[in-house]
Amino acid sequence: TTQPTESNVDVLIIGAGPAGLMAAAWMAHCGVRARIVDKRNTKIFCGQADGLQCRSLEIFDSLGFADRAWKEANHMIEICMWNPGSDGVIRRSDRIPDTIVGLSRFQQIVLNQGRIERFFLDNIKKHSGDSIHVERGVLPESLEIDASKADDDAAYPVTVRLRTLTEEESAPPQQQQLAAGSKGKSGSVADGMFRSNLVHEDDEDELIRKSKTRDPGASEIVHAKYVIGCDGARSWTRRALGFELQGEATDFIWGVMDVIPITDFPDIRMRCAIHSAENGSLMVIPRENKLVRLYIQLKEVTPDASGRADRSKITPDLIFSAAQKILSPYKIDYEYCDWWTAYQIGQRVGTSFDAHSRVFLAGDAVHTHSPKAGQGMNVSMQDCFNLGWKVALVAQGICKRSILSTYQSERRRVAQDLIDFDHKFAKLFSGRPAKDVMDAEGVSMEEFKDAFLKGNLFASGLSVNYGPSNLVVKAGDAVAQGDGSIKHVNSAKLEREVSAEVFAKKQALATGLPVGMRFNSFKVLNQACARPWHFQERLKADGRFRVVLFAGNILNPDQKERVNRFCEQLDNQGSFLKRATPPGKEVDSVIEVLTIHSAKRTETELLRDFPATLHPYNEHTGWDYNKVFVDDVSYHEGFGDAYTNYGVDKERGCVVAVRPDQYVGWVGDLEDFEDLQGYFEGCMVFRSATANGVNGANGVKGLP
Ligand code: FAD
Incomplete structure (x- = not known):
């Protein structure tokens, strides 16, 4: 037999679903x-x-493709709740906005996963110069970690043996069906059951065995x-790591x-939560291209003694007739079905998210739950949005390896919250509505609505608040112990502890930018050209940390003096800005300084009023006009009122450190430079203060 080829790679990603593609996107961007x-x-x-x-x-916007999704998707504006009246007939009982008003510059939309994977593939191709592309029909057959080399930055301690399958071996069953005919009611319909959790055999071993008999050397x-x-x-x-998912399956199936419905139900183009009196529940999700997704409770299928439901019983006809019963007296039918599946609700979370900070698990691999709240893909992508830049920057020697432990401390808690949320939500959704207040077995519709409203904040992904670590400087979710000591829960090992008192003072400088949460977005104007920007648009996913200097009223001489002093410290050869940047690189290549001031735009001048550090000069391209912004009224898009919304004092401002994934890592005053230096020292690899020829900063190469 031929010897297998051997090669080195910095990062190997296994699986190209939404989570894997997000990880690959970070690698491409970095x-x-x-x-x-x-x-x-x-x-x-x-x-x-x-x-x-x-x-x-x-x-998506930070990666550069939110516009594609926004254009193609169906926009979800309103949720309608339908419950049985006293006569047992369903009627609309409530309307609520689908996305909490004012929460984000975006609202929830729906578009199928295939399109989202397409946007990722295009984006990865573009940003990697086509050097990263999904290698299909390839799967691992063994994985080993050399733990003795786990802490060696130069080592390649993980060895994976990969096997390449034939076209036939790697084709999902769904594809063969699609080839078989139309998607009409009687024709062949894409069936997602092969990936459903009701199908539980693991096919990898079988695939590898077959492939080995064909060609033993093909690895x-x-x-x-x-x-x-x-x-x-x-x-x-x-499974290769020997890790488990903990949790249980429920009896709810x-x-x-996904159909094009023919119906007299009035809210078919609204997102609906429908509880029928006796026939179970239904969720309506209006989709792109006239499609509507129906999530339908199957009361007639129940798990057997082993806890598993018999999947051979589940057919589109069975599912659809359940929907017809729930929606009665309204009529619903279809001619075209795009896809169907069934699943058993279960909530599980991984015991461990990484091994030796060398092999990481993300997405469905570490949390599974019911899909109705539309969380699976979102949380999976967000896992890798948290992990990807950390791995990328550590692999490049920009960040310290110790930051990798924050992946588990930050994301396992989110996974746990998700599972708890889903557990509650699924139970309320799958339960029969209560007939009256005395009906203890039934679900109170008031409680359901309440859970829906609260769930909406959680489901937006914007309530995530990371605990203290060397990337998030704040007081812990401190829990006082019986002996009077304080224990921090859900936090990574801390190098620098911050007392609750000190932290409260810092946080008060920017009440609208809670440390540990994502940097909210309001409109500001570019000082040089007056164009309005949502500030988040300036926080691109390019692997850079950012220091946002709220410069306050720059026209006040005392304040100007404070800003000058802050900039002098940045210019110092020993500053984090200089020491975190590899020699020969642009001064803003690792940490970018962005400024928002609060004086009037027309009374201020970029070159006159702002130190060069805030808009660095490059001998080939001149001044950087994209770094200084103003909180002022725009001609066409109103007033963002950013200082008020961020809760920052308009005279004195403050300083905020932002991670590459847009989470606020540190808040302080213009005089807290040393503390800010400590923040970066805690997570970044510093170069020696003398041997540093960073380009483009004030007083360094290129300044006139
Ligand atoms: P996946 O999307 O599952 O991607 C995993 C990838 O890894 C796949 O491409 C797979 O081919 C590949 N892979 C698997 N094993 C190997 C291996 N050994 N070697 C190499 N590659 C491998 N979410 C909702 O929000 N709403 C829904 O209605 C909904 N319905 C769903 C229906 C089904 C049948 C399934 C399976 C999932 C559904 N989800 C739904 C969940 C959602 O699709 C997932 O949460 C999301 O795709 C998770 O992304 P992921 O990247 O973690 O995993």
Whole structure:
């Protein structure tokens, strides 16, 4: 037999679903050598996840493709609740906005997962110069970590043996069906059951065995610095690490159908939560291209003694007739079905999200739950939006390896919250509505509405608040112990503790920018050209940290003096800005300083009033006009009132450090430079203060 080829790669990503593609996108945007493999020979074309939450859209915007999703998607504006009246007939009982008003510049939209994967693939191609592309029909057959080299920055301690499948071996069953005919009611319809949790056999071993009998030598050995396992709910990587998902399945079984409905139900183009008196519940999700997704509770299918439902009983006809009963007396039918599946509700979360900070698990591989709240794809992508830049910057020697532990401390808590939320929500959704207040077995519709409203904030992805770590400087969720000591829960190992008192003072400088939460967005104007920008648009996912200087009223001489002093410290050769930047690189290549001031735009001048540090000069391209912004009224787009909204004092301002994923890491005063220096020292690799030829800063190369 032939010897397998061997190679090194910085990051190997296993699985090219939404989570894996997000990880690959970070590698492309940060310029990291990475590979991504998937056992299937194609991406998804229809079905599966479809809801995109506000936070996911903000993330897409930072990557550069929110506009594509926004244009193609169906926009979800209102939710209608339908419950049985005293006569037992369903009627509309409430209307609420689908997205909490004012929460984000985006609102929830729906578009199928296949399109989202397409946007990612295009984006990764563009930003990696086509050097990162999904290698399809490739899956791992073994994975080993050399723990003795786990702390060696130069080492490639993870060895993965990859196997390449034939076209036939890697084709999902769905594809063969699609080839078989039309998608009409009688024709063949894309069936998502092969990926459903009701189908539980693991096919990897079988695929590898077959492939080995065909060609024993068809494998390749990859030595990786880091591996990210994004291989879905039945994750091979998770099993290879010996990690488990903890939690339970419930008895609730739901069907999902994407159809073009023919109906007299009045709210078919609204998102609806429908509880029938006796026939179960239904959720309506209006979609793009006249499609509507129906989530339908299947009361007639129940799990057997082993806890598993018999999937052979579940057909589109069975699912749809359940929907017809729930919607009665309204009529519903269809001629075209795009996709269907069924799943058993269960909530599980991974015990561990990483091994030796070398192999990480993300997405469905570490949390599974019911899909109705549209969380699966969103939380999975957000896992990798949290993880990707950390791995990228550590692999490039820009950040310290110790930041990698924050992935688990930050995301496991989100996964746990998600599971708790889903547990509550699924129970309220699958329960029969209470007949009256004495009906203890039934679900109170008031309680359901309440949970829906609260759930909406959680589901937007914007309530995430990361605990203290060397990336998030704040007081912990401190819990006083019996002995009087304080224990921080849900926090990574801390190098620098901050007392609650000190932290409260810092946070008071920017009450609208809670440390640990994502940097909210308001409109500001570019000082040089007066164009309005949502400030978040300036926080691109390019792997850079940012220091946002709220310069306050720059026309006040005392305040100007404070700003000058802050900039002098930045210019110092020993400053974090200089020491975190590798020699020869532009001064803003690792940490970018952005300014928002509050004086009148027309009374201020970029070159006269702002130190050069805030708009660095480059000998080839001149001044940087994209770094100084003003909180002022625009000609065409109103007034963002950013200082008020961020809760920052208009005279004195403050300073905020922002992570590459847009989370607020530190807040302080203009005089807290040393503390800010400490923040960056805690997470970044500093170069020696003398040997640093950083380009473009004040007093360094290029300034006239
Ligand atoms: P996945 O999207 O599962 O991606 C995993 C990838 O890894 C796949 O491309 C797979 O081919 C690949 N892979 C698996 N094993 C290996 C291996 N050994 N080697 C190499 N590659 C491998 N969410 C909703 O919000 N709404 C819904 O209605 C909804 N319906 C769903 C229906 C079904 C049938 C399924 C399976 C999921 C559904 N989801 C839904 C969930 C949503 O699709 C997931 O939460 C989301 O896709 C998770 O992304 P991921 O990248 O973590 O995993």
